[in-house]
Amino acid sequence: DAKTTQPTSMDCAEGRAANLPCNHSTISGNEYVYWYRQIHSQGPQYIIHGLKNNETNEMASLIITEDRKSSTLILPHATLRDTAVYYCIVRVYSGGYQKVTFGIGTKLQVIP
Amino acid sequence: DAGVTQSPTHLIKTRGQQVTLRCSPKSGHDTVSWYQQALGQGPQFIFQYYEEEERQRGNFPDRFSGHQFPNYSSELNVNALLLGDSALYLCASSPSGTRGVTGNTIYFGEGSWLTVV
Numbered sequence: 085d086a087k088t089t090q091p092t093s094m095d096c097a098e099g100r101a102a103n104l105p106c107n108h109s110t111i112s113g114n115e116y117v118y119w120y121r122q123i124h125s126q127g128p129q130y131i132i133h134g135l136k137n138n139e140t141n142e143m144a145s146l147i148i149t150e151d152r153k154s155s156t157l158i159l160p161h162a163t164l165r166d167t168a169v170y171y172c173i174v175r176v177y178s179g180g181y182q183k184v185t186f187g188i189g190t191k192l193q194v195i196p
Numbered sequence: 197d198a199g200v201t202q203s204p205t206h207l208i209k210t211r212g213q214q215v216t217l218r219c220s221p222k223s224g225h226d227t228v229s230w231y232q233q234a235l236g237q238g239p240q241f242i243f244q245y246y247e248e249e250e251r252q253r254g255n256f257p258d259r260f261s262g263h264q265f266p267n268y269s270s271e272l273n274v275n276a277l278l279l280g281d282s283a284l285y286l287c288a289s290s291p292s293g294t295r296g297v298t299g300n301t302i303y304f305g306e307g308s309w310l311t312v313v
Contacts, residue, residue, distance in 0.1 A: 120304075127200075127286055127304040128239065171238065175302075183229065183252055184288070184302055186238035 088172045093191040096166075102159040104190050106172030109153040116175045117148060119157045121168040122189070128171065131157065162194045198223065200305035202287050208311045209277050217272040217308045221289030228270040229302070230262060231286040239286055245270055246292060274310075282312045 089107040096102040108117060116135050120128040132139055132146045134155070139146045145158040159166055171189040201220045209215050221228050227246045231239035241254040245264035264270045268289075274281055290302040 118301075125284075125309075127306045130301055130303060133301065183241055183244060184239075185241065186231075188238050 088174055088187055090170075090172050090187060090190045092188065093193065095193045095195055096159075096162045098164060098194050098196050099161055102162040102166065102192060102194070104157040104159075104170050104172075104192065105154065106157070107154045108172070108174050111152050111174050117146070117152075117155050118173045118175055118184070119144070119146065120171045120173065121166075122171065123165075123168045128186075131170075133175075162192075164194050164196065166192065167194045168192060200225075200287055200289050200303050202285075202305040202308050204308055205306070206309045206311075208313060211277055211279060211312055213277050213312075214273065214275045215277060215310060217274075217285050217287075217310070219270045219272070219287030219289075219305060221268050221270070221287075222303050225289035225291050225303070226268050227290050227292050228264055228268065229288045229290075230270070230272045231288065231304075232256070233284040233286060233307070235283070242272070277312045279312050282310060284309055 116133050118133040119131040121131055122128045132141055132144050134146045134148050146155060148155045169189040169191050171186050173184050199222050203218050219228060229244040230242040232242055233239040242256050242260055243253040243262055244251050245262060248264045259275045261273045284307040286307045287305045288302045290300050
């Protein structure tokens with residue numbers, strides 16, 4: 085499986101942009117980068133995914149470097165409700181069926 | 197459109213007992229996966245079902261088994277419960293789509309909290 089590396093924790097001031105980095109240097113050409121977040125005691129929530137191009141939706145933006153070896157999730161105006169563990173995941177095509185391998189993620193603390 | 201639903205939300209079992217957890221996938225999804233998440237850890241893949249068969253399995257003992265029904269819903273069974281089985285059990289669903297292209301989003305349920313005492 086392609087491995088991802090994320091910082092263990094980050095702080096962000098409320099109202100500021102939160103930029104969460106992720107390294108995935110072994111990513112293959114047809115593997116997507118996915119981001120999920122998990123608020124305490126809840127199931128992981130899908131945020132965004134991308135292959136090569138930058139992506140934006142109502143929750144966040146995803147910036148993928150040209151060599152695809154790293155990406156950044158951007159929450160443009162962080163709120164207290166964005167405090168969560170954020171997982172960067174590379175989706176692997178394994179044996180005909182897809183699976184997701186989670187790391188420990190980045191614990192984002194939004195500070196008032 | 198209901199998302200992935202799981203039941204029960206919380207349960208307590210005694211060591212040695214057996215437990216069954218249930219999952220209904222998101223509408224239109226035919227592939228169901230199960231994950232175990234211990235406190236402070238990321239989710240760990242248990243197994244995946246498609247067309248009522250187990251297609252992939254993570255590093256979990258045979259005490260963990262599952263089933264998928266014709267309506268795509270799924271059950272996770274754990275036999276001979278150990279204290280270490282205490283965790284949040286997550287169900288995830290996705291459409292099978294075009295295999296080889298990992299662009300089909302996986303959605304998770306809220307999980308079932310299992311406590312073994």
